[in-house]
Amino acid sequence: MSQETTGKDYLTMGDVALDDKAVLVRVDFNSPMDDNGNILDDRKIKSHLPTLQSLEHSKVVLMSHQGRPGDEDYTTLEAHAKLATKLLGREVIYEDDIFSSCARNAIKSLAKGEILLLENTRFNAEEITKLTPEEQAKSQMVKKLHPLFDLFINDAFSVSHRSQCSVVGFTLVLPSVAGILMDKEITGLDKAVKCHEHPAIFVLGGAKANDSIKAISNILKRDGADKILTTGVVATIFIMATGIDVGEVNRKFIEDEKYMDQIPIASRLLKEYSDKIVIPQDVALNNGGKRQEVKVDRIKEENLPIADIGQKTIENYSKYIKDAKLCVFHGPTGIFELDKFRLGTDELLKAATQASYSVAGGGHTLDAIDQLGLESKFSHISLGGGASITYLSGEPLPGITALKNNASRYHKG
Numbered sequence: 037m038s039q040e041t042t043g044k045d046y047l048t049m050g051d052v053a054l055d056d057k058a059v060l061v062r063v064d065f066n067s068p069m070d071d072n073g074n075i076l077d078d079r080k081i082k083s084h085l086p087t088l089q090s091l092e093h094s095k096v097v098l099m100s101h102q103g104r105p106g107d108e109d110y111t112t113l114e115a116h117a118k119l120a121t122k123l124l125g126r127e128v129i130y131e132d133d134i135f136s137s138c139a140r141n142a143i144k145s146l147a148k149g150e151i152l153l154l155e156n157t158r159f160n161a162e163e164i165t166k167l168t169p170e171e172q173a174k175s176q177m178v179k180k181l182h183p184l185f186d187l188f189i190n191d192a193f194s195v196s197h198r199s200q201c202s203v204v205g206f207t208l209v210l211p212s213v214a215g216i217l218m219d220k221e222i223t224g225l226d227k228a229v230k231c232h233e234h235p236a237i238f239v240l241g242g243a244k245a246n247d248s249i250k251a252i253s254n255i256l257k258r259d260g261a262d263k264i265l266t267t268g269v270v271a272t273i274f275i276m277a278t279g280i281d282v283g284e285v286n287r288k289f290i291e292d293e294k295y296m297d298q299i300p301i302a303s304r305l306l307k308e309y310s311d312k313i314v315i316p317q318d319v320a321l322n323n324g325g326k327r328q329e330v331k332v333d334r335i336k337e338e339n340l341p342i343a344d345i346g347q348k349t350i351e352n353y354s355k356y357i358k359d360a361k362l363c364v365f366h367g368p369t370g371i372f373e374l375d376k377f378r379l380g381t382d383e384l385l386k387a388a389t390q391a392s393y394s395v396a397g398g399g400h401t402l403d404a405i406d407q408l409g410l411e412s413k414f415s416h417i418s419l420g421g422g423a424s425i426t427y428l429s430g431e432p433l434p435g436i437t438a439l440k441n442n443a444s445r446y447h448k449g
């Protein structure tokens with residue numbers, strides 16, 4: 037198989053020789069962890085198993101990040117190596133450094149068929165910098181490690197929206213290809229990005245409202261959706277943008293989340309795309325744990341926190357979704373962690389599975405899908421939250437662009 041025959045503008049693992057090669061693989065093992073350092077969800081690690089299983093005749097070194105500096109879950113990858121060992125059924129050796137002479141000696145002494153996981157890439161200050169691939173290629177991490185390898189594989193779609201050292205730096209100095217998970221994500225999401233069938237419906241909610249509003253702007257600019265159905269905190273911002281008073285408690289929530297600057301942006305989008313952006317007609321308020329449904333113009337009177345979309349909105353949105361040729365679902369419609377406020381998320385997720393092509397992404401969204409046992413009913417489930425919404429909005433991801441540039445440099449002469 038070659039690049040020409042696959043029709044892809046990046047190379048995959050099927051395009052290159054892997055056996056007996058020393059291969060550096062960027063994975064994304066970044067997982068939710070508890071205070072005792074236990075990994076709470078093995079989804080991220082499991083997602084890389086097909087790639088690792090295909091490398092059983094190579095010398096394999098894995099790189100990943102975990103958390104962000106300052107966060108509780110910013111920690112070592114020791115537990116990840118143990119869990120990967122269990123899931124893979126082969127030892128994944130943990131090395132508590134990234135590119136010291138100790139780490140490099142451990143890499144050099146690896147035998148064919150062995151796998152080693154280097155320490156959290158973000159322990160190295162160079163990793164967090166947002167530089168171009170050319171600049172990242174000059175980092176100590178890349179300079180010290182790249183001579184030890186024949187090939188770089190990026191299997192970490194979910195961090196490929198970051199131009200970080202371990203994501204883009206090696207693509208300047210090593211032949212580089214997409215891993216199996218990366219290829220699956222690009223292929224699954226491309227069907228949504230390149231979909232010319234209508235109606236194309238996006239259901240955008242959750243709490244990362246600034247990312248979603250940026251995505252809404254990009255999606256509508258490229259004429260990628262017939263309707264954007266707003267839910268979650270995204271909907272609260274759009275409700276406020278129409279001039280509706282959501283009461284002190286909800287206004288304070290938006291202020292505390294530092295989303296007040298999103299209201300004028302939402303307002304401009306509503307003016308420009310009034311026929312495309314849909315806001316809820318009713319919401320469920322949290323009244324001491326009870327679900328209290330009100331029309332949006334009555335929220336102020338109650339002055340209770342919005343915790344889900346209301347029944348009328350669920351009915352209305354479900355109709356759009358079930359008839360959709362494409363439905364993208366990103367972010368829960370409410371605080372689905374509380375039983376009384378998971379109705380919108382559950383019902384709209386079920387409706388989404390009836391669309392001709394259905395895509396879902398985001399950690400919390402995947403938790404809700406798991407709880408409903410709906411995983412196999414979606415056409416594509418993306419492991420990346422920020423990465424998938426960025427990709428779906430039509431923005432190039434630096435990690436993928438780097439693979440494409442590498443393919444034209446190394447393999448097309």
Ligand SMILES: Nc1ncnc2c1ncn2[C@@H]1O[C@H](COP(=O)(O)OP(=O)(O)O)[C@@H](O)[C@H]1O
Pocket residue numbers: 241242243244245267268269272342343344366367368369370371372373397398399400401402421
């Ligand atoms: N109206 C709301 N008010 C407060 N939190 C909300 C609301 N709607 C959804 N959420 C919260 O949003 C979180 C998930 O958002 P986000 O992280 O953006 O989703 P994902 O992980 O799927 O990308 C959940 O913890 C949920 O409780």
Ligand SMILES: O=C(OP(=O)(O)O)[C@H](O)COP(=O)(O)O
Pocket residue numbers: 064066103104194195198398399419420421422423
């Ligand atoms: O879990 C991830 O992203 P996500 O929360 O957007 O799904 C990735 O590991 C990226 O992590 P980062 O957002 O700290 O760069």
